[in-house]
Amino acid sequence: MPGTKTYLASLGQFDVVYSWGVLHHTGDLWRALQLVSQRVAADGRLWIAVYNDQGWASYLWGLIKRLYNRLPPALRGVVLVPAFLRLWGPTVLRGVLAGNPLRGWKSSAERGMFPWTDVVDWVGGYPFEVATPGEVFNFCHALGFELERLKTCGGGRGCNEFLFRKNGRGAPKCAA
Numbered sequence: 005m006p007g008t009k010t011y012l013a014s015l016g017q018f019d020v021v022y023s024w025g026v027l028h029h030t031g032d033l034w035r036a037l038q039l040v041s042q043r044v045a046a047d048g049r050l051w052i053a054v055y056n057d058q059g060w061a062s063y064l065w066g067l068i069k070r071l072y073n074r075l076p077p078a079l080r081g082v083v084l085v086p087a088f089l090r091l092w093g094p095t096v097l098r099g100v101l102a103g104n105p106l107r108g109w110k111s112s113a114e115r116g117m118f119p120w121t122d123v124v125d126w127v128g129g130y131p132f133e134v135a136t137p138g139e140v141f142n143f144c145h146a147l148g149f150e151l152e153r154l155k156t157c158g159g160g161r162g163c164n165e166f167l168f169r170k171n172g173r174g175a176p177k178c179a180a
Contacts, residue, residue, distance in 0.1 A: 018046045021043050024163075031129065046168050056160070058134070058161060072130070073130045084127060140166055
């Protein structure tokens with residue numbers, strides 16, 4: 005990211021810095037988080053969402069995403085079709101059993117995407133990094149942030165959501 009630090013510094017600092025589901029797609033989550041945290045003014049807020057680390061499942065999704073992005077476009081369906089069945093199959097099955105097969109598709113449409121587009125976006129989203137809530141908390145705390153709110157995805161897939169307040173006194177001091 006040559007020039008990134010200089011460019012970001014030229015923007016100044018802000019009362020609210022918001023990054024929803026972006027930092028984990030930069031290829032260097034921790035550097036990206038450090039750089040955006042520098043744009044938060046004293047007593048400002050950092051509001052972020054970062055993919056939850058699900059252990060082996062996250063590792064497997066990373067392999068699938070890497071494979072998809074390395075395939076020629078004509079062959080990407082080989083990855084998309086099984087991913088679609090895995091991600092939307094249970095939702096459609098629940099809808100069928102409830103008498104409304106398209107019931108679960110509503111949440112995807114509310115986000116502005118149809119289910120197929122949602123799967124292409126998910127599978128194609130690489131680079132892809134994950135972090136536990138504790139890792140994000142510890143990293144931001146070391147940068148002088150205090151956690152105000154946390155919404156986890158309960159150990160499942162999706163993003164953990166954080167609202168931090170920058171401590172106007174700078175980074176916390178460690179007692180000896």
